[in-house]
Amino acid sequence: MADLLISPFADFEFMRRALVGIVAIALGGGPVGVFLMLRRMSLTGDAMAHAILPGAAVGYLIAGLSLPAMTIGGLIAGVIVAVAAGLVSRLTSLKEDASLAAFYLLSLALGVTIVSLRGSNVDLLHVLFGTVLALDDQTLLLLATISTITVVALALLYRPLVLECVDPTFLRSVSRSGTPTHLVFLGLVVLNLVGGFHALGTLLAVGMMMLPAAASRFWTNDITVMMIVSIAIGIASGIGGLLLSFHAELPAGPAIILTAGGIYGLSLLVGREGGLLWLAWPGKHLEA
């Protein structure tokens, strides 16, 4: 048993690095995902993940597979798309989901085109699906920094974030912090996606955000507990996915997301808050 679970991490440095990276991503991505879900912005997260691609691709075009260039490029592209989609939905009759869909499809096509201009298919795969088993010191430091910034920022913004979800009219009547809060939150989403991008690629980065969050909704009705559960599920998916990929020789990124998907499926079935089995067999009704 110990051989199966522990020795892969004990014997191989790349497995330990991958584990540290995933834990960092789960720490930031879990709570951000919970807020995305509660604000009904799950698909926004997905769209933004795609939007990062052309920026990272331009960075790649200029400097090759360089961490700072691709990070800065991704951040800029993510922010541009978030702001542009927000502006289009405010200024025209197109809703935000439709304008985001338009922007992210454009971004994805543009990004793949830019990468193909210079690189090989290997590089394209690297950008789309990440390299969780090849995280260097620089990248780990970046991931840890991002999760630290995220946790601190969420702690500071906690009240207006919650209030803006539950009762935006009330928040507007007592404070002007609604719009800045929303903008900082979008910034955190982009930041975490850029971090996740290095490990899991643009297509899967959002998986470490949304799957643990969606799964956690089936276990609790308390938002604080929900964030902790989603972090725990993220870390468990990381460990499980890495072991799965190690033993079954599967690609690591998809294995991690598949594990998260498995936990989501399990929660959907047996989760104590609205899981399907509890809905099907709720037990006899109560006295009062």
Next chain:
Amino acid sequence: MSTASVRFDGVTLGYGRRPAVHHLDGTIPAGSLMAIVGPNGAGKSTLLKGIVGTLSPLEGQISRETERLEPIAYLPQAAEIDRSFPLSVYDLVAMGLWSRSGLFGGIGRKDRGRIEEALAAVGLIGFERRPISTLSGGQMQRALFARLLLQDASLILLDEPFTAIDAKTTADLLDLIRRWHAEERTVVAVLHDLDMVRRVFPETLLIAREPVAWGQTGEVLSPENLLAARRMVEAYDPHATACQRSAA
């Protein structure tokens, strides 16, 4: 307790260029208990949004005179809250302390006592840990009144607070409104129940886009005025030209 009055100078509020409230002049004196009455689409909710400041006037000015600038306690029509959000009744009510605790301030023992008091005042003891998704319409309205209590504001705006609320809850919440009035807070409520307005509210504004009458409830709610309000034309005039009346 500080006092608050609201003055309207030639106020027109609306959406696009279409007026929903057209050329309103007058003052809500500090400490008054006032009802806003009128047909659907008369601009009642729009007027409250104008006072809160979430909607800027197309013309004219709304000015609030208070001793210190403090937030208004505003209860919008019930539909605007996300009831599926995982939040407890206690936390919902505690939001009323925002103007004191703000973004980061802690909630101390004294504050917890006040939250308990507010819950007791609306009869929601025992509901503290319940998620808001499990509340009935009346219980939700009680919780929102508890939040208003905690806001401790000198100006309180209520938008149709008793729509779809049963008699017992309405009576309890009306008692709170009377208490606020006795404490010399300014209370403005949009209402449809004219009997209730006559019974509880000394002052009334009858509005049908244009202000119809404003003053003592008994005089305002005369048969002639009510008939005039009912004649309001709700549909837009597609050929409307720019309004020529000048602001006062």
